[in-house]
Amino acid sequence: MNPGLEIQMVAVIVAAACALPGIFLVLRRMALLSDAISHSVLLGIVLGYMVTRDLASPWLVAAATAAGVATAALTELLRRTRLVHNDAAIGLVFPALFSVAVILISRSVGNVHLDTDAVLMGEMAFAPFNRLSIAGFDAGPVAVWVMGGILLINAAVMALLYKELKITSFDPALAAALGLSPTLVQGVLMTLVSVTAVGAFDAVGSILVVAFMIVPAATALLLAERLRAMIAWSLGIAVASAVAGYHVAVALDANIAGAIAMTLGAVFAVALVLSPRHGVVSVAVRRWRQRRLFMLQMLTIHLLHHETGDEAGRECAEQTLDQHLGWSPEQVRVAVRRALRDGLVRREGPLLVLTDAGRARAGEVLEGLTV
Secondary structure (H helix, E strand, C coil): CCHHHHHHHHHHHHHHHHHHHHHHHHHCCCHHHHHHHHHHHHHHHHHHHHHHCCCCCHHHHHHHHHHHHHHHHHHHHHHHCCCCCHHHHHHHHHHHHHHHHHHHHHHCCCCCCCCHHHHHHCCHHHHHHCEEEECCEEEEEHHHHHHHHHHHHHHHHHHHCHHHHHHHHHCHHHHHHCCCCHHHHHHHHHHHHHHHHHHHHHHHHHHHHHHHHHHHHHHHHHHCCCHHHHHHHHHHHHHHHHHHHHHHHHHHCCCHHHHHHHHHHHHHHHHHHHCCCCCHHHHHHHHHHHHHHHHHHHHHHHHHHHCCCCCHHHHCEHHHHHHHHCCCHHHHHHHHHHHHHCCCEEEECCEEEECHHHHHHHHHHHHHHHC
């Protein structure tokens, strides 16, 4: 197979495997924990190697997974003391574990091919060279089989525990009241995150693992309201960014993992600005419309209160509305123009007079305020 296609295959499988647990991490506001786990698994690998003296030993995977779960457990224990917040607990745990791993590499296993820079950045271009051979048959890159298996495990667990993950993510108190154990469900999720990080960091590096877990999920939250739609968006964004990032890396002759992470960031930035419901533009437009509607309502209420009586000639004059309402002349012009266009007021000389529609609108607003 073409090496470029194999690299893209690795990237796509890693993206999907990371995006599945990532959506629940983001929903639980535990995004930082993925960064902590993806770094602290290095300590498990180092300790596992010091015991087995074999980089290919499956015990390294088990040790790395245990280190990831230990990171989550220690963070949770610190948080439960209520002496530090969740982000501070993460900041205390994972730098300590990661720094111990770096010291052990430099002092005890410095002659072994275990490079912290490779762990952080990864090099996906080397993925096609690490082949899986079965009875002399070339079965393709090892990363495809490893991450493909992890992807299937993640998908299976998410399908089996979908309701439990959903309720514990949105309302842990209700989950506990229904007899579920939020701590146990979180432990399962953290185990999946640890296994995924261990399997992926050798091919793509821990930084891209974090990007795949967090950025697609964070983007999906801007584009969808329902959990199933969020999962679909997260998977789609992760896979599309993996393919697009590879082609960007080829075009720029750049690091593949870095190009994919940059692509993920660009997709998030576009969604942040243009999301139909939560984007910067839509929120700004919605607030602008709300301000205009509020001004229109205030104008009709003001005219309704002062349309009768001796003060009508002073309070309802268009030229003095800015003084009575505390608006700028431009705001008055905008509100009056909108009210005239909607048929809520009419001009009678220098005065503004409510129409029947305007009087009804003002009455509805006042009635809503008194309910």
